[in-house]
Amino acid sequence: MEEIAILGVGMHPWGKWGRSFVDYGTAAANEALEDAGVDWNDIGFVSGAITVRCGYPGYVAGSTFARALGFNGAQVASSYAACASGATALSVARGQILSGATDVALVVGADTTPKGFLAPNEGDRPDDMDWLRFKLVGATNPVYFGLHARRRMDLYGATSEDFAQVKVKNSRHSVHNPRARFTKEYEISDVVNSPVVSDPLRLLDICATSDGGAAMVVSSMEYARAHGVPDPVRVAGISTVTPTFPDTVIDLPYIATDSAAGAAPASRGFKTSIGDRVYAEAGVGPEDVDVAEVYDLSSALELDWYEQLGFCAEGEAEKLLRDGVTAIGGRLPVNPSGGLGAFGEAVPAQAIAQVCELTWQLRGHAETRQVEGARIGITANQGLFGHGSSVLVRR
Amino acid sequence: MSRDNSPGKPPKTRVPAVEGLHTMEGEPHLIGGKVPGREAYFFPKHLAGGDPAASGAVELEEVLLSRVGRVWSYTSSNYTPPPPFVAATDPYEPITIAAVELEKEKMVILGQCVAGVTPDDLSIGADVELVIDTLCEDDEHEYMVWKWKPLETAQS
Numbered sequence: 001m002e003e004i005a006i007l008g009v010g011m012h013p014w015g016k017w018g019r020s021f022v023d024y025g026t027a028a029a030n031e032a033l034e035d036a037g038v039d040w041n042d043i044g045f046v047s048g049a050i051t052v053r054c055g056y057p058g059y060v061a062g063s064t065f066a067r068a069l070g071f072n073g074a075q076v077a078s079s080y081a082a083c084a085s086g087a088t089a090l091s092v093a094r095g096q097i098l099s100g101a102t103d104v105a106l107v108v109g110a111d112t113t114p115k116g117f118l119a120p121n122e123g124d125r126p127d128d129m130d131w132l133r134f135k136l137v138g139a140t141n142p143v144y145f146g147l148h149a150r151r152r153m154d155l156y157g158a159t160s161e162d163f164a165q166v167k168v169k170n171s172r173h174s175v176h177n178p179r180a181r182f183t184k185e186y187e188i189s190d191v192v193n194s195p196v197v198s199d200p201l202r203l204l205d206i207c208a209t210s211d212g213g214a215a216m217v218v219s220s221m222e223y224a225r226a227h228g229v230p231d232p233v234r235v236a237g238i239s240t241v242t243p244t245f246p247d248t249v250i251d252l253p254y255i256a257t258d259s260a261a262g263a264a265p266a267s268r269g270f271k272t273s274i275g276d277r278v279y280a281e282a283g284v285g286p287e288d289v290d291v292a293e294v295y296d297l298s299s300a301l302e303l304d305w306y307e308q309l310g311f312c313a314e315g316e317a318e319k320l321l322r323d324g325v326t327a328i329g330g331r332l333p334v335n336p337s338g339g340l341g342a343f344g345e346a347v348p349a350q351a352i353a354q355v356c357e358l359t360w361q362l363r364g365h366a367e368t369r370q371v372e373g374a375r376i377g378i379t380a381n382q383g384l385f386g387h388g389s390s391v392l393v394r395r
Numbered sequence: 396m397s398r399d400n401s402p403g404k405p406p407k408t409r410v411p412a413v414e415g416l417h418t419m420e421g422e423p424h425l426i427g428g429k430v431p432g433r434e435a436y437f438f439p440k441h442l443a444g445g446d447p448a449a450s451g452a453v454e455l456e457e458v459l460l461s462r463v464g465r466v467w468s469y470t471s472s473n474y475t476p477p478p479p480f481v482a483a484t485d486p487y488e489p490i491t492i493a494a495v496e497l498e499k500e501k502m503v504i505l506g507q508c509v510a511g512v513t514p515d516d517l518s519i520g521a522d523v524e525l526v527i528d529t530l531c532e533d534d535e536h537e538y539m540v541w542k543w544k545p546l547e548t549a550q551s
Contacts, residue, residue, distance in 0.1 A: 116477070117474075117476065117477045119477035119478065120479070122478075124479075125479075126413045126414070126441075127441065127442065129442050131479060132413065132439070132442075133505070134476055134477065134478070134479055134480050135412065135413065135479040135480060136412055136413060136416075136506075136530065136540050136541075137492060137505050137506060137507055138472050138476040138480045138490050138492065138507065139472075139476070139492060139505055140472055140476045140477070142472075143470055143471075143472055143492055146470030146471065147467075147468040147469070147470050147492075147494050148468070149470075150468045150469060150470055150514075150519075151467075151468045151519065154468075154518065154519045155519070195473070196471070196473050197472075197473055197474060198470045198471055198472055198473065199469075199470050199471040199473070199514040200470075200514075201470075245444070245445070245446060245447050245448075246435075246446075246502075248501070248502065248503065249503075250467070250468075250494050250503045250505060254505075255438070255439075255504065255505045255506075256437070256438040256439070256502055256503065256504045256505070257502050257503040257504075258435075258437075258444065258502060259434065259435055259436040259437070259500045259501055259502040260501040260502070261434035261435070261436060261499065261500050261501040261502075262430075262433050262434025262435050262446075263434075263435070263446070263448065
């Protein structure tokens with residue numbers, strides 16, 4: 001797959017700031033433009049990641065950000081794929097660049113998120129799976145995280161201390177990250193003594209919801225060279241795959257899986273297929289990866305990703321964690337930013353923020369959380385309703 | 396099962412919390428959809444996905460799904476879920492939720508467990524059966540839903 005260049009990245013710090021998502025996205029966009037040394041008026045395409053929690057301006061995020069920056073006539077698109085929205089927005093921008101429709105694009109997503117459980121749209125909505133799961137089962141997002149964590153325990157011998165260790169590791173990574181919301185360093189005892197939310201997961205195993213904004217300026221390789229950047233961090237692969245039928249692993253927001261009675265599931269499950277696609281596009285494999293940013297909606301889900309991205313065999317993630325492989329200083333640090341545990345989730349910004357962090361890592365600009373010598377990085381996340389998301393970057 | 400109505404008051408009417416998803420009379424079953432001529436089942440029928448091997452527009456058959464299965468995983472919701480969920484008790488008591496694989500249909504279905512079952516009572520692979528039970532009540536109605544009930548009497 002032909003590559004595109006990442007010329008600039010920017011983020012508004014995550015937190016609860018009480019302002020409009022437009023402010024966060026605009027701040028992130030301005031930082032990315034400045035980082036890239038690209039004039040806003042030269043941007044030919046704005047790819048916005050949609051927020052569904054901020055009314056109409058959020059549904060037309062691309063246009064909203066373009067107007068806030070000062071309408072410059074650029075073409076726009078807005079994408080929604082739940083937590084995967086940022087990767088989708090990046091893939092739309094890549095398509096525009098590789099088709100020759102534009103040379104340089106801005107990708108931006110931001111959110112203002114209410115405290116507590118994410119909830120479905122209001123009203124009587126029996127035709128909406130996202131409504132049914134709350135109405136009939138009480139299946140909040142942490143319920144799904146708990147189901148998957150329980151399987152790690154019963155099938156692979158994971159312990160609550162293993163899950164807590166993910167939080168402890170990531171909190172140590174985040175201590176000096178100026179963009180993280182939570183920078184306290186936690187101990188195992190803090191996590192295992194926090195209240196149970198969805199058995200076996202506790203409050204400190206589960207990510208919060210946050211405000212935040214992230215942006216990237218991306219361009220063709222030719223544009224980057226002409227711009228005086230011959231060796232940029234590049235996007236070498238993007239995965240936005242959906243599952244294949246029958247998908248027999250229960251996941252958000254469904255209350256039932258497909259049936260495997262008449263057709264065998266694919267040998268590689270949905271979440272494994274997310275990484276498969278991005279590795280194939282980039283022409284590299286898990287053994288080449290130096291650093292990863294994965295979606296730790298819960299501590300236990302980070303462990304699932306180790307296996308789904310091929311860092312180890314199924315059932316061996318706890319060993320990788322216990323051996324320190326995935327901590328900064330280890331062979332394959334995961335979530336050097338601190339991950340969702342340190343940021344909290346700002347849905348449309350999150351997949352972009354993952355790529356921002358890897359860009360700083362590959363440039364060697366990540367300061368105290370730097371993964372030494374990182375050349376290849378991978379992100380992974382997943383949006384509900386079957387949206388895969390992974391981006392592979394390299395230098 | 397549901398609590399008794401107070402003496403002297405007319406009995407509450409039992410209605411499904413959402414129409415058409417399960418039986419209300421006779422043996423408890425979920426009502427699913429099936430691709431004609433293929434072993435492809437969906438639940439709920441009205442929100443079924445497609446079977447890519449079934450070409451063209453497919454009208455799903457209505458089928459009663461089997462009412463026993465094995466626990467695929469389980470968890471709890473220790474805090475009150477947001478609306479439209481209505482808690483059965485005030486104050487809220489944690490609910491236990493199981494994902495159950497139906498042996499015949501080879502599909503996993505989520506549901507609450509009956510009152511009194513905690514995560515400590517469950518294990519992956521345990522046999523459970525489907526029952527129709529009270530989700531919540533108001534002054535006139537009991538709103539009914541499917542729940543999972545362990546077949547062994549291990550729970551306290």
